[in-house]
Amino acid sequence: MFNPRTDLAVEAREIYNKNREVEIEGVSVDTKRMLGGIRIVTVNVLNEKGEKAIKKPKGTYITMEIPEVKHYDVDLHEDLTRALSEEILKIVDVKKDLKTLVIGLGNWHVTPDALGPKVISKLMITRHLKEYMPDELEEGINPVAALAPGVLGITGIETAEIVKGLVEKTKPDVVIVIDALAARKVERVARTIQIGDTGIAPGAGVGNKRMELSKETLGVPVIAIGVPTVVDAATLANDTIDSMIDSLIEETKNNSETKGFYNMLKSLDKEEKYNMIKGVLSPYSSNMLVTPKDIDALIEDLAKIIANSINISLHPSIDLNDIDRYLF
Numbered sequence: 223m224f225n226p227r228t229d230l231a232v233e234a235r236e237i238y239n240k241n242r243e244v245e246i247e248g249v250s251v252d253t254k255r256m257l258g259g260i261r262i263v264t265v266n267v268l269n270e271k272g273e274k275a276i277k278k279p280k281g282t283y284i285t286m287e288i289p290e291v292k293h294y295d296v297d298l299h300e301d302l303t304r305a306l307s308e309e310i311l312k313i314v315d316v317k318k319d320l321k322t323l324v325i326g327l328g329n330w331h332v333t334p335d336a337l338g339p340k341v342i343s344k345l346m347i348t349r350h351l352k353e354y355m356p357d358e359l360e361e362g363i364n365p366v367a368a369l370a371p372g373v374l375g376i377t378g379i380e381t382a383e384i385v386k387g388l389v390e391k392t393k394p395d396v397v398i399v400i401d402a403l404a405a406r407k408v409e410r411v412a413r414t415i416q417i418g419d420t421g422i423a424p425g426a427g428v429g430n431k432r433m434e435l436s437k438e439t440l441g442v443p444v445i446a447i448g449v450p451t452v453v454d455a456a457t458l459a460n461d462t463i464d465s466m467i468d469s470l471i472e473e474t475k476n477n478s479e480t481k482g483f484y485n486m487l488k489s490l491d492k493e494e495k496y497n498m499i500k501g502v503l504s505p506y507s508s509n510m511l512v513t514p515k516d517i518d519a520l521i522e523d524l525a526k527i528i529a530n531s532i533n534i535s536l537h538p539s540i541d542l543n544d545i546d547r548y549l550f
Contacts, residue, residue: 229403229448230416231265231283234276237406248272258301261287262309279436281420284309288413291523299527300542306415306531313419314396314445314535319364321349322536323394325385325435326370327401327422333521334451334513338400339370340525346533346545349392362539367392382433389440397444399435400528404511405450408458411513412520415449415528422446447532449524451517455510456500463499 228234238246248271252264265283267273273280286309288302324345326338349367351359371377371384389397399422405411421436421444436444467484474480503510514520533545 228406228450230285230405230410230414230450231267231276231278231418232263232285232416233406233410234278235265238275246272246275248274249276256305258298258305259289260302260305262305263287279420281418282313283420284312284417286415286417287410288415290413291520291527293519293523299523302527303530303534303542306417306527307535309417310445310447310531310535313417314398316364316536316538319352320396320536321392321394322364322366322396322398323385323388323392324366324368324398324400324532325381326368327373327381327399328370329373329376330370331376333518334511335373335402337402337449337451337521337525337528340521341400341529341532342368342370344526344529346537348537360539363537366536367394380433382435382439385435386440389442394442397435397440397442398532399444399446401446401448402452403448403450405453406457407461408453408512411450411453412517412524415447415524418446419443420446422448447528449528451521452511452513455512456496456503458512459499459503460496463495 228237235246235249235251248267248269250266250268252266254262256262263285265276265278265285267276267278267280267283269280272278286302286306289298291302292298324342326340326342328335328338330336330339345366345368347366347368348359348363349365352363352365367388369384369388371379371381374380377384385397401422403416405414421434421439423434433439435446470480471484474484530542530545534540534542
C-alpha cells in the first residue's frame with residue numbers, strides 16, 4: 223500500500239481520511255486559530271482502533287501550523303515562542319522543582335537533522351546551579367539538564383541506551399525530546415511544530431527507525447517536540463504529477479479524447495505509480511529527501527523559538543526578557 227513518509231499525526235489522519243473518505247473511529251480532532259496566523263490542530267488517539275488506523279500510539283498530538291519564519295521578524299518569533307509555550311504547558315505539569323531532562327536528537331553535522339543539538343545549545347541549563355548555588359537563584363527556576371547524544375553512526379551507541387542511563391542516574395520527572403521530522407507535504411516543512419506526549423521513535427519518518435524513547439522504555443513521561451525539515455522526494459514528485467493531471471483533466475473536460483487519457487493516468491494504482499517514480503529516482507538515490515535551500519537559517523531560528531518556549535515554560539518566574547540573564 224502507498225504509505226508516504228511522515229512523522230506528523232495530523233498528516234497520518236489526513237492520509238487515512240483521503241484513502242477512505244470517512245472519519246476515523248478512535249481519533250478526535252480539535253482545531254483553533256490564534257492571532258498571528260497560527261493554527262492549532264490537536265489530534266487525540268483514543269484507543270487501539272485509532273492507533274491501528276493512523277499508526278500512532280494512543281495519546282495527544284498538538285500541531286502548530288505557523289507562518290513562514292523570517293530571520294528578521296522578531297515580533298513573529300516572540301509570538302510563536304509564547305504560543306508554543308502555552309501548548310507545552312497543556313501537556314507538561316510544571317510544578318515547583320520539576321526536574322527535567324531535555325534530549326536533542328539528531329546529527330549536528332547534517333543541517334536538516336541538527337534541530338535537536340541546536341535547541342540544546344540555547345537552553346537555560348540550571349540543574350547544577352540548583353545543586354551547588356541554590357541561594358543565587360530566584361523562586362520559580364527549576365532544575366533542567368540537557369544533552370545532545372549524537373547518532374548511532376557517530377557514537378556506536380543507541381540513543382535510547384544513552385538516554386536510559388541518564389534517566390536512571392539523574393532521575394528526572396519528565397524527559398523532553400527534540401527532533402527533526404519528515405513531512406508528507408512540502409508546505410509543512412519548517413512551518414509546522416508538533417508536540418506529543420507519547421515519546422518518539424528516532425528516524426521513523428525517514429525509514430531509519432531506532433529504539434523508541436517513551437514512558438514504557440524510560441519509566442518517566444516523555445514529551446516530544448519536532449519540526450519537519452525534509453520531505454520524501456518520491457512523494458513530492460508523486461503529488462506534483464497528481465496536481466498536474468488534475469489541472470489537465472479540468473482544462474480538457476470538454477474534450478473527450480484527451481480527457482480519457484488523463485483520467486487513465488489518474489486511475490493508476492497509487493502504489494504502482496509511487497514505485498515507478500522511486501524507480502526513476504533510484505539511479506541518483508534510493509532514499510532521496512528534499513529540504514529548503516535556506517535550511518541553515520530556518521534551523522537557527524526555529525531552534526531559538528523552541529528553546530525559549532521551553533525556557534519560559536519550565537521556569538515560571540521568568541519571561542522572554544529575562545532569558546539572557548541565565549544563558550552563559
